[in-house]
Amino acid sequence: MTDIVTVEKLVKRYKGGFEALKGVDLAIREGEILALLGPNGAGKTTLISAICGITMPSSGSVRVGGKDVVKEYRDTRSMIGLVPQEVNLELFETVWNQVRFSRGLFDKAPDDAFLEEMLKGLSLWDKKDSKTIELSGGMKRRVLIAKALSHNPRILFLDEPTAGVDVELRRGMWETVAELKRQGVTIILTTHYIEEAEAIADRIGIISAGKILLVEEKDSLMARLSQKELRIELAEPLDRVPEALADTGLTLAEDGRRLVYSYDTAGGGGTGITALLSRLKEGGVRMTDISTHQSSLEEIFVDLVEHDGADRQETAQ
C-alpha cells in the first residue's frame, strides 16, 4: 500500500515558544481509515492543520501525494477535504448552493453531475433545495462533509466528527465514513471516543503532548486486548511459583500473595483454567479468591499517556 501523506520530524512551535508538536513522524496509507486518539491539547488539530497547510511547520516536512505542503500548497490543499469540528454553515443558503460555492473556492470547474452523485451518496439529494436552517443536526453534519468533498479530494480529515452527537447519529456517521472509504477516499479522524476508533478505524494512532506514542493496526491492538488474566489470591504467601507448576506460565505478584495466569480468549480454544485449578488443588495451594481481568483499549491508552507523562517528569528533573 502506498503512503499518501508523509510527515517527517515535524515540529510546531507557537509564538511564545510553546512546542505543540515535538518531532512527529507519521505515514498515512492510501485508502485507509486512521483514527487519531489523544487527550485535550495533545496536538491533534495542530497536526491536521500542518498537513492541510493551514499552520506553518517550524521544522520538519509534510508531503501529500508526493508534494510539499509549504512549497506546493495549492496542489496539496486541493487533494484534501477538511471537516471542522464546528458547524460553520450558511443557515439561509440551500445545500446545493453551498456545495457549488465550496467547489468554486478550489478553482475547480463546475461539475453538477459529480455534485449530484456525491449528495446522493450522502443521502442529501432530496434536501438539495432545502435551506440549512431546515435540516436536522445529522443532516447538517453531512452537509459539512459534502462541502469538504465538493472538490473531489482524495483525502478527508474529520475533526471530532461525532462530538456531542447521540448514539444513533454517531452510527449513521460511521456508515457514511465506511461508504467514503469504499469509494477510495483516505480518511483521518480525530476522536476522544475510543469506541469510535474501535468501530471504524483500520489503524489507530495515539498522540499525547505533541508526540505520537503508537500507530498500530486496530486488529493487532484488539488481539492484544483478547489477553485475559486470572488472578488467584493466596491464603498463604509464597516465595516463588511451586516447582510442580513451573510449566503453567504462572507468575507470582511481588508481595507473594497472588498468582497470575495469562490466557487468550480469541480463537475459541481452551483456556486451560480448569486444568490449572485442579493442579493448584493437587499441589496444595490454598486460595481465598479468584478473579479475571481484561485490559481495554482505554487502559492501554491511559497507560501509554501516563507512562509518557512520567518519563517527561523524570527528564525534567
Ligand SMILES: Nc1ncnc2c1ncn2[C@@H]1O[C@H](COP(=O)(O)OP(=O)(O)OP(=O)(O)O)[C@@H](O)[C@H]1O
Ligand atoms: N495558536 C496557538 N498559539 C499558541 N498555542 C496554541 C495555539 N493553538 C494551539 N496551541 C496549543 O497547542 C497545544 C495543542 O493544541 P491542539 O489544538 O492541537 O490540541 P488537540 O489535540 O486538537 O486538542 P483538543 O482535543 O482539545 O481539540 C495546546 O496546548 C494548545 O493550547
